[in-house]
Amino acid sequence: MIPLEDYVLFRDQGLLGGGYANGITHRRNPMRDAAFAELLVTTGVRLEEGASLLIGELPTTNARVFHGCRSTMIDLPARITKGRKPRSVPFPRRVASNFIDAYIREERSQLVDRWRRAGGVRTMRQPLIGTLAGGQRVLIKGERRPRSLATLRIDERRNLLLLPGSGAPLESAQPAALWLAQDGQALTPAAWQSIFRRTSKKLSEDMGWDLHVSxxxxxxxxxxxxxxxxxxxxxxxxxxxxxxxxxxxxxxxxxxxxxxxxxxxxxxxxxxxxxxxxxxxxxxxxxxxxxxxxxxxxxxxxx
Missing domain, CATH: 1.10.150 (DNA polymerase; domain 1)
Known part of the structure; x- marks a missing residue:
């Protein structure tokens, strides 16, 4: 573990790029990286659990569950947890308002646009195309009945593409994964490990801070x-x-x-x-x- 003060340094100076004002490097998606770190440190979820979340599975700032509350409990589906047992964890409204919402609104929307311009659906090897059916359910193309998002396996989550409505063109689809890489694909746990490792190394080499954060x-x-x-x-x-x-x-x-x-x-x-x-x-x-x-x-x- 690390003291919370050291974590804030890692987040602000490393992930958000505050430590690189002198032009040492440039972070492409600082809000995404900081939002993911905030998710981990405030909920205690495992790397693979956090990396497997879908867009819409974390409540937004204005969600009813936050009415009059600073935090709420979010459900982790059994399909993405170790031991395959569902559980609930605390999720602060501050993280939604200051990090998650901002990432979705700014960086993620740009990543989706870039993914579409690069070919979108055609870049996927085994796309699973669906339309949200309400109540955290999705109707997969070729299937008769909607499925609960909670029943989707990790590999299905990574390959799931969402259409904005029934009959919408494939070009309008977007990845369902919450956390997207530069190419618009779902970020893997290994990619997250690499992001944390590189950030720790840069802070150590360029600023003399001995922070080894994973x-x-x-x-x-x-x-x-x-x-x-x-x-x-x-x-x-x-x-x-x-x-x-x-x-x-x-x-x-x-x-x-x-x-x-x-x-x-x-x-x-x-x-x-x-x-x-x-x-x-x-x-x-x-x-x-x-x-x-x-x-x-x-x-x-x-x-």
Missing amino acids: PHTLRHTFAVYWLTHLVKAEVMRLDDRSVPDRTEEIYMKVVSDPLRRVQRWLGHASVLTTEKYLTYLDEAFEIVDQAAEALDSRLMGFF
């Missing part, structure tokens, strides 16, 4: 941040309680409950996998001291 690093950062936040919140709640708890109940509240919540978000099959992130907490000793003090204050009355 997509998985951001997943770690998400886990450590949320564990820190949730454990602290439980300690504060414990201090405010007037009824003493048993030792086991205090442990369940302070440590186990946050662990299991983050476990669900990360999609870990076992909570033991999630527990390893406790060793990364910068303020682990402080948190333990607070929990111990709260425990002592609860048990004092029994001796």
Whole structure:
């Protein structure tokens, strides 16, 4: 994991190109790259999960789910998750408004136009052509019934092209994948790994910053941040309680409950996998001291 301050440097100076004002290099799609990084660090999704999302699967800033809320839960279909189990993860409105919407409106629209000028559908080896049928469903050409987008395999997602309506010409189709490469094709996980690796290398070589950031690093950062936040919140709640708890109940509240919540978000099959992130907490000793003090204050009355 990396501190959030270092992540912001990586995002702003590396991915967004702020560190290259002197003309060292030029980033073609800075908003796309920063938006993807924001998705990973704020939701904890795996690289392949994030890379497999389709246009429309992330809510826009004005979506109903954000009404009166700073965040919402988004669903990851079983077809794209490790272990093939669906799960929900938190998604902040800030990421939608400041990054995702801007990428779709500006850079992605340009990438789609470039893809169409270069041949569009004809550049696809095995295109899967469909039309959105409402309710997160798509009617695939040659099939009788619409399918739920959640049932599409990763390879189908990469090859899916969407027409704006029934009977629309093929020239009007666009890739369904949310994240597009310079040629308009869906960006692969390997391509994302390369983008992060090159950015880390340039920041290290040209600016002297020893930042080695990968997509998985951001997943770690998400886990450590949320564990820190949730454990602290439980300690504060414990201090405010007037009824003493048993030792086991205090442990369940302070440590186990946050662990299991983050476990669900990360999609870990076992909570033991999630527990390893406790060793990364910068303020682990402080948190333990607070929990111990709260425990002592609860048990004092029994001796």
